[in-house]
Amino acid sequence: xxxxxxxxxxxxxxxxxxxxxxxxxxxxxxxxxxxxxxxxxxxxxxxxxxxxxxxxxxxxxxxxxxxxxxxxxxxxxxxxxxxxxxxxxxxxxxxxxxxxxxxxxxxxx
Amino acid sequence: xxxxxxxxxxxxxxxxxxxxxxxxxxxxxxxxxxxxxxxxxxxxxxxxxxxxxxxxxxxxxxxxxxxxxxxxxxxxxxxxxxxxxxxxxxxxxxxxxxxxxxxxxxxxxxxxxxxxxxxx
Numbered sequence: 001x002x003x004x005x006x007x008x009x010x011x012x013x014x015x016x017x018x019x020x021x022x023x024x025x026x027x028x029x030x031x032x033x034x035x036x037x038x039x040x041x042x043x044x045x046x047x048x049x050x051x052x053x054x055x056x057x058x059x060x061x062x063x064x065x066x067x068x069x070x071x072x073x074x075x076x077x078x079x080x081x082x083x084x085x086x087x088x089x090x091x092x093x094x095x096x097x098x099x100x101x102x103x104x105x106x107x108x109x
Numbered sequence: 110x111x112x113x114x115x116x117x118x119x120x121x122x123x124x125x126x127x128x129x130x131x132x133x134x135x136x137x138x139x140x141x142x143x144x145x146x147x148x149x150x151x152x153x154x155x156x157x158x159x160x161x162x163x164x165x166x167x168x169x170x171x172x173x174x175x176x177x178x179x180x181x182x183x184x185x186x187x188x189x190x191x192x193x194x195x196x197x198x199x200x201x202x203x204x205x206x207x208x209x210x211x212x213x214x215x216x217x218x219x220x221x222x223x224x225x226x227x228x229x
Contacts (some may be wrong), residue, residue: 035215037154044204044219045154056217088154092214096168098144098156 002027002094004102006087010104019076021104023089024106028069036065036074039103040085048087049074076106084108111176111218113205118223121195123147131188131205139183142208144216146191147201156201158190159214175200194201197229 003026013019032052037045047056049065062077070086074082089101093109131143145153145157150227158169158179167179178191188205202224 033213033215037216044221045216046219047215047217050209050213050215065167090154090215096214097170098159098214100154100156102153 001097002029002053002099004089004090004091004101005101006089006104008104009102010105010107013079014109015079015081017079019074019079019106021074021085021087021106023067023074023079023101025070025091027073027094029072029091029093031093032068032072034065034067034072035090035092036105037088037090038083038085041090046087080104081108111207113207113213113218113220115203115205115223116201120226120228122229123196125128125195125226126191126193127195127225129192129203129223129225131190133186133188133207135207136207137181138181138186143179143181143188143212144206144208144214145179145188145220146204146206146216147199148204149198149201152201155201162186172227180190183191183209192225195225197227199225200227 006022034052036049039045053065064075086103086107088103112134113194115130116127117122144159158178160167160179176194202220205220209217
């Protein structure tokens with residue numbers, strides 16, 4: 001089972017700033033089969049990124065993903081008020097089980 | 110538009126059973142794999158189970174294996190999760206989620222979830 005570790009646990013930033021969220025895997029994630037989700041309080045997660053760097057439908061281009069192997073990054077170039085939420089990474093490279101990182105909370109400073 | 114609506118949650122005593130349902134609409138249900146994912150209060154996401162588009166293949170997380178059965182009815186566009194021998198640690202919001210069109214296991218649409226509370 002691939003274990004995903006996200007850092008930092010909490011990130012405090014102001015609107016307009018750049019956010020960089022990290023997801024590290026316990027072993028290489030083949031073919032960059034990594035996804036990112038955003039979850040706001042009381043809501044279901046929303047798919048942002050798949051294949052490490054492909055944006056899902058309707059996701060603005062200020063949100064981007066990068067990385068390969070064991071190190072992946074979600075970047076939000078200019079934070080908007082609606083971006084403050086919890087973010088999860090998820091790998092789908094290995095055989096089941098599907099695993100998620102523990103999440104990074106992005107909060108307003 | 111794609112809609113997934115879960116139901117069946119509630120308060121249940123330890124050791125009892127519960128059946129969750131997910132009603133799907135806005136897409137051709139019979140062509141997509143479907144999942145259940147849960148989230149304990151204040152915690153992260155945990156994948157629970159997946160069923161293939163035709164219902165022939167089912168896989169479970171170790172934490173629920175032997176206590177949970179995932180099923181689907183493509184004629185009624187519904188996904189079910191039958192849970193038995195419930196434990197306090199099964200307390201969570203349970204989401205149904207659609208697998209993407211690709212055969213890779215990630216989720217492009219989620220329902221709003223149904224809360225299961227296991228407590229005496």
